Amino acid sequence: MSTVDGNNYSTLSIDRIGSVLRITIDHPDSDLNSVDAAMHADFTRLFRELKREDEARAVLLTGKGRVFSAGGSFDWFPELSTTAALDHLRRDAKQMIWDLLDVEVPIVAALNGHTVGLGASIALLCDTIFMADTATISDPHVRVGIVAGDGGAAIWPLILGPARAKQYLLTGDSVSAEEAERIGLVNKVVRADQLSDEALAFTQRLAAGAPLAIRFTKLAVNKLVKDALNVAFDTSTALELVTFRSDDHQEALTAIKEKRAPVFRGC
Numbered sequence: 001m002s003t004v005d006g007n008n009y010s011t012l013s014i015d016r017i018g019s020v021l022r023i024t025i026d027h028p029d030s031d032l033n034s035v036d037a038a039m040h041a042d043f044t045r046l047f048r049e050l051k052r053e054d055e056a057r058a059v060l061l062t063g064k065g066r067v068f069s070a071g072g073s074f075d076w077f078p079e080l081s082t083t084a085a086l087d088h089l090r091r092d093a094k095q096m097i098w099d100l101l102d103v104e105v106p107i108v109a110a111l112n113g114h115t116v117g118l119g120a121s122i123a124l125l126c127d128t129i130f131m132a133d134t135a136t137i138s139d140p141h142v143r144v145g146i147v148a149g150d151g152g153a154a155i156w157p158l159i160l161g162p163a164r165a166k167q168y169l170l171t172g173d174s175v176s177a178e179e180a181e182r183i184g185l186v187n188k189v190v191r192a193d194q195l196s197d198e199a200l201a202f203t204q205r206l207a208a209g210a211p212l213a214i215r216f217t218k219l220a221v222n223k224l225v226k227d228a229l230n231v232a233f234d235t236s237t238a239l240e241l242v243t244f245r246s247d248d249h250q251e252a253l254t255a256i257k258e259k260r261a262p263v264f265r266g267c
Contacts, residue, residue: 003052011039012046013064017200019207021056021105025063025119032070033063035118037079043122044092047099050107057207059103060200061126062110063119068135071117074256077144077249086241093237097151097229100125101222104215106206110199111135111186114174121151124159124185125225127218128206130199132192133177137185140172141240144256145248145264149240154232158225159185 004021006014011033013024023046025033033039050059063069080086100107100122109126115137123129123137131137139156141148148156148169156165160183168175181189190198206214243249248264255262 003049003054004046004056009042009046011042016056018204019055019057020060020200020203021053021058022060022062022200025061025069030070030073031065032067032114033065033119034070034073034076036073036076039069040089040092040096040118044096044099047096047103050103050105051099053103053105056105057209057211058105058203059107060110060203061107061122062196062199063112063115065113067113068111068115068123069117069119070114071119071140074144074253077244077253080244086244090237090241093150094233097121097125097233098226101226101229104219106203106214106218108199108203108206110195111137112192112195114138117141117152118150121155124155125151128202129186129188130195130202131177131180131186131189132195133189134192135177136174137180138172138174139169140174142170143172144252145246145250145262146243147236147240149233149237151229151233153236154228155225157232158228 004014011025011027013026015022027033027039080089106128107126109123109129111123111129111131113132113135115123115135117139120137120139139148139152141152147153152169156169164183175185177189180186247267251264252262
């Protein structure tokens with residue numbers, strides 16, 4: 001039985017290729033597939049529903065156009081200025097990430113372009129990651145004066161180790177496809193024009209495997225990921241909410257509008 005209906009999502013396109021469920025990030029109002037309230041709600045709902053998906057044996061997650069997801073929309077951030085709005089965001093964010101890890105069928109991410117912020121966290125929490133040779137991946141929360149609180153503070157160190165993770169999390173620097181493969185951040189880099197076919201072929205291979213064995217092996221491995229999130233997620237999210245209310249965050253948003261470098265003061 002399928003629990004995921006593509007008609008229920010405004011920023012995600014969904015189709016089925018045999019026993020593979022393909023989900024494409026396709027925001028009608030953003031060429032960069034930026035995360036706003038609508039997309040955040042769609043992802044929260046998607047992973048909740050995927051936990052009960054019985055028809056598909058594997059999932060392929062990718063983006064439409066030249067970007068997988070550019071991360072949080074700067075137009076959305078000013079709406080997150082009240083305690084009520086931030087608390088709603090916190091609860092949705094936690095439910096989204098925990099549900100993602102509880103999805104039993106394997107999820108393959110195909111990073112077709114720049115993968116930023118929450119987009120990067122979701123991608124890195126998938127089970128296997130293919131990346132176009134023209135793509136980059138980054139978590140630049142600090143560049144807008146906020147903490148990497150949507151899972152990045154847990155999954156980057158788990159994959160890379162604390163020192164290298166902090167190199168990228170404390171600077172917000174982008175990681176090229178070549179470097180991402182070299183340091184083990186992603187599984188495989190392929191030519192951009194071959195990404196769709198190669199990622200789909202691998203997803204179909206997983207879908208053709210023994211369903212119970214694959215699902216249960218994934219759940220066992222994800223216990224390790226959950227341990228990392230149990231340590232870091234609530235703390236990083238709480239600190240992120242603090243920085244959303246900071247002068248430095250407001251300065252970053254103002255600087256973006258004025259097309260200048262921000263001047264941070266630590267308050």
